[in-house]
Amino acid sequence: MYFDLTDEQQAIKSTAHDFLASRFKSERMREIAASDDGLDPDGWKQMAELGWAGLALPEEWGGQGLGIVDLAVLFEEMGYALAPSPLLSNTVAGLALSFCGSDDQRERYLRPLAGGELRGAPALWDAGSPGTIGEFTMEAVVDGDGVVLNGEKTLVPDAAGADFFLVATSDGRRHLVDSGAEGVSVRAEAGIDPTRRFSSVRFDGVRVGAADSLPGSGADYYPVFHRVCVALAAESTGIAQRSLEMAVEYAKDRQQFGRPIGAYQAVSHRCAQMLLETENSRSAVYGAAWAADAEPESLPLAASTAKAYASDVGWRVPDASIQVHGGIGFTWEHDLHFFLKRGRSNAAIFGDAKWHRERVADAVLAGAAETAAI
Amino acid sequence: MDLTLSPSEEEFRDEVRTWLEENHPGPEPEAGLDEVMAFRREWQLKLHAAGWAGISWPEKYGGRGATMIEQAIFVGEAARQEAPSPANVLGLAMGGPVVIAHGTDAQKQRYLEPILTGEEIWCQGFSEPESGSDLASLKTRAVKDGDEWVVSGQKVWTTFAQYAKWCMLVARTDPDAPKHKGLTYFLMDMEQEGVETKPLVQITGEGEFNEVFMDEARIPEANIVGEVGAGWGVAITTLMNERAGLAFGAIAQIQNSLGRLARLAKEVRVNGGSAAEDTYYRQRIAQLHIEAETMRLNAYRGLTKTMQSGIPGPEGSLGKWQWADINQNLTELALEIEGAYAPLARGAENAVANGAWQYGFLRSRANSIEGGTTDILKNIIAERVLGLPRLR
Numbered sequence: 026m027y028f029d030l031t032d033e034q035q036a037i038k039s040t041a042h043d044f045l046a047s048r049f050k051s052e053r054m055r056e057i058a059a060s061d062d063g064l065d066p067d068g069w070k071q072m073a074e075l076g077w078a079g080l081a082l083p084e085e086w087g088g089q090g091l092g093i094v095d096l097a098v099l100f101e102e103m104g105y106a107l108a109p110s111p112l113l114s115n116t117v118a119g120l121a122l123s124f125c126g127s128d129d130q131r132e133r134y135l136r137p138l139a140g141g142e143l144r145g146a147p148a149l150w151d152a153g154s155p156g157t158i159g160e161f162t163m164e165a166v167v168d169g170d171g172v173v174l175n176g177e178k179t180l181v182p183d184a185a186g187a188d189f190f191l192v193a194t195s196d197g198r199r200h201l202v203d204s205g206a207e208g209v210s211v212r213a214e215a216g217i218d219p220t221r222r223f224s225s226v227r228f229d230g231v232r233v234g235a236a237d238s239l240p241g242s243g244a245d246y247y248p249v250f251h252r253v254c255v256a257l258a259a260e261s262t263g264i265a266q267r268s269l270e271m272a273v274e275y276a277k278d279r280q281q282f283g284r285p286i287g288a289y290q291a292v293s294h295r296c297a298q299m300l301l302e303t304e305n306s307r308s309a310v311y312g313a314a315w316a317a318d319a320e321p322e323s324l325p326l327a328a329s330t331a332k333a334y335a336s337d338v339g340w341r342v343p344d345a346s347i348q349v350h351g352g353i354g355f356t357w358e359h360d361l362h363f364f365l366k367r368g369r370s371n372a373a374i375f376g377d378a379k380w381h382r383e384r385v386a387d388a389v390l391a392g393a394a395e396t397a398a399i
Numbered sequence: 400m401d402l403t404l405s406p407s408e409e410e411f412r413d414e415v416r417t418w419l420e421e422n423h424p425g426p427e428p429e430a431g432l433d434e435v436m437a438f439r440r441e442w443q444l445k446l447h448a449a450g451w452a453g454i455s456w457p458e459k460y461g462g463r464g465a466t467m468i469e470q471a472i473f474v475g476e477a478a479r480q481e482a483p484s485p486a487n488v489l490g491l492a493m494g495g496p497v498v499i500a501h502g503t504d505a506q507k508q509r510y511l512e513p514i515l516t517g518e519e520i521w522c523q524g525f526s527e528p529e530s531g532s533d534l535a536s537l538k539t540r541a542v543k544d545g546d547e548w549v550v551s552g553q554k555v556w557t558t559f560a561q562y563a564k565w566c567m568l569v570a571r572t573d574p575d576a577p578k579h580k581g582l583t584y585f586l587m588d589m590e591q592e593g594v595e596t597k598p599l600v601q602i603t604g605e606g607e608f609n610e611v612f613m614d615e616a617r618i619p620e621a622n623i624v625g626e627v628g629a630g631w632g633v634a635i636t637t638l639m640n641e642r643a644g645l646a647f648g649a650i651a652q653i654q655n656s657l658g659r660l661a662r663l664a665k666e667v668r669v670n671g672g673s674a675a676e677d678t679y680y681r682q683r684i685a686q687l688h689i690e691a692e693t694m695r696l697n698a699y700r701g702l703t704k705t706m707q708s709g710i711p712g713p714e715g716s717l718g719k720w721q722w723a724d725i726n727q728n729l730t731e732l733a734l735e736i737e738g739a740y741a742p743l744a745r746g747a748e749n750a751v752a753n754g755a756w757q758y759g760f761l762r763s764r765a766n767s768i769e770g771g772t773t774d775i776l777k778n779i780i781a782e783r784v785l786g787l788p789r790l791r
Contacts, residue, residue: 293781308696
């Protein structure tokens with residue numbers, strides 16, 4: 026029984042923390058947020074040099090071979106810094122290739138992705154569909170030994186500048202499509218979160234050769250999905266942690282009625298609640314990350330637990346922090362709104378809290394969730 | 400990071416599990432408090448005979464010298480199997496540890512063994528009618544008279560005072576000293592003329608707690624634990640004792656309740672199906688499960704921190720608050736699921752689950768008050784963990 030980071034994980038955390046704090050100061054984050062495409066190729070290059078593009082990918086394919094706990098450590102720091110980067114999309118594409126790709130596909134796509142030379146993005150949700158997890162409507166129409174894709178995918182993260190898309194179809198498969206392929210067009214969408222952009226991507230009669238459809242399908246992607254949920258939950262926890270710290274700092278400093286506002290229980294109790302929720306979220310995230318690495322049979326429930334809880338916390342804690350800040354918290358000038366926006370955006374993607382709670386309800390009400398007290 | 404037990408810890412858990420399964424005396428009698436106490440005394444004798452009483456105590460004082468993880472395993476397993484509480488809970492969890500930490504050799508000689516056997520029950524005389532959260536403002540006076548101290552005042556919320564031989568009493572010995580400095584920790588014999596106990600009937604109709612009135616009660620000088628005037632420090636260590644293990648009992652208890660809640664939801668019909676098929680109830684049950692899971696994992700983190708540094712981390716101070724929230728929400732949801740039947744209590748022919756949830760709902764109202772109110776815990780967290788300024 027040891028529920029804490031190892032020295033190596035602590036080192037990853039402090040490296041990430043220090044790098045992000047110096048590289049992504051507020052002014053830089055705002056520059057990227059205000060830019061047309063939201064891209065920061067130099068920043069991503071530096072992250073890739075630190076090994077982040079392939080942190081939790083197998084060494085065999087050029088990754089660092091570390092675990093999901095390590096990945097969660099990194100995502101938590103990314104949330105804390107609110108660093109704009111394609112780490113999320115890259116992680117989804119990398120894990121998908123790692124779990125479900127063929128060796129040939131891994132050689133062509135995973136190895137350069139893990140080294141930061143190629144960027145991939147998942148194109149999962151169909152425009153106009155209810156957005157239910159795992160239910161895709163785009164059909165893979167058989168054409169000779171390959172398939173043809175027609176339709177529009179939306180909520181594609183970091184699509185601008187991506188080298189390839191991983192496109193989901195109604196048969197549960199994923200297909201590798203180069204962003205420059207004929208019939209592919211990317212349209213940036215307006216989003217609440219300018220630090221992580223979503224696009225819609227059209228596929229008009231795009232032909233995919235047999236070598237570019239991944240052999241895995243359907244349930245083969247669950248391990249990918251659950252790991253991504255943990256990573257996103259970790260990012261939301263970092264968002265909550267930073268928002269909490271901002272609130273506490275402000276509450277110590279800001280004076281009203283002759284006292285720091287943090288002396289008033291209406292404010293201090295709100296901060297205590299934020300701490301409770303942030304710590305709970307962190308525990309749920311690392312419990313699930315540990316399960317991914319050491320006890321994969323308990324990952325599905327643990328990942329839904331973490332994603333459900335962190336989905337709420339990732340925007341409620343910044344929201345509470347805005348309330349502690351009062352008027353200044355509602356201004357564009359203050360950074361808090363960026364945290365609120367990322368947190369709310371995270372809450373919606375890869376299953377919202379309601380969707381994940383439903384998975385937990387399935388397990389609890391079937392009696393499968395009985396865990397020992399210790 | 401490793402959330403599993405080591406082979407030797409697993410062996411310990413199996414030993415605890417098997418022993419409890421073989422010796423569990425079944426549910427407590429429903430009759431009256433006297434019957435319950437007799438049942439618990441018998442259970443404690445059994446625990447003691449097998450070496451399970453005072454497992455955190457050092458071996459030389461009759462305990463088992465168990466590690467923190469072993470304590471957590473034992474408490475968690477006992478709660479999971481819904482084993483009865485031993486009769487002398489406060490003696491085992493607070494009295495013994497405080498005597499071991501601050502007592503003289505003579506006190507250790509005199510008090511420890513009867514705590515372990517349950518022969519002498521202990522109670523705790525801290526709270527007073529005018530000193531609840533602000534404990535250090537307590538007014539019960541102790542005045543020196545030769546080699547005795549004469550005590551007058553009133554205590555309240557004194558659990559099982561009517562059965563107790565000894566009271567861990569904090570009284571003011573120096574009214575002129577600053578409030579935390581003028582207190583002394585005594586062991587008061589409850590069986591004397593100057594001490595009167597009166598049950599305090601709580602909202603469940605039971606009388607777990609008492610008022611204790613002291614009118615010139617006498618305590619020999621030899622019954623002071625620690626120094627005269629050092630009572631606050633001794634009392635605080637008492638309160639800190641055994642907290643680590645308790646969390647795991649609370650978690651197992653909540654997991655049991657969640658299991659019962661799931662069964663209730665499957666039985667109760669709503670909108671042509673069971674409550675377990677109703678989205679609203681499913682969402683709320685899932686949320687409770689999620690929160691219980693965060694509480695369990697927080698306790699693991701707290702245990703790791705405490706074992707590393709000897710000091711609980713910030714998440715350690717959150718557990719009691721969280722437990723109260725979850726336990727209250729859980730019983731509230733159960734009554735909501737029962738719907739129109741919620742008013743029917745134990746004994747009513749048409750009561751759901753023989754009114755168990757009605758009792759749980761009422762009893763859990765105290766959870767956010769007893770042992771430190773949630774409001775005060777939030778103050779403590781704000782001040783000591785977050786470093787926010789004090790209001791006072």
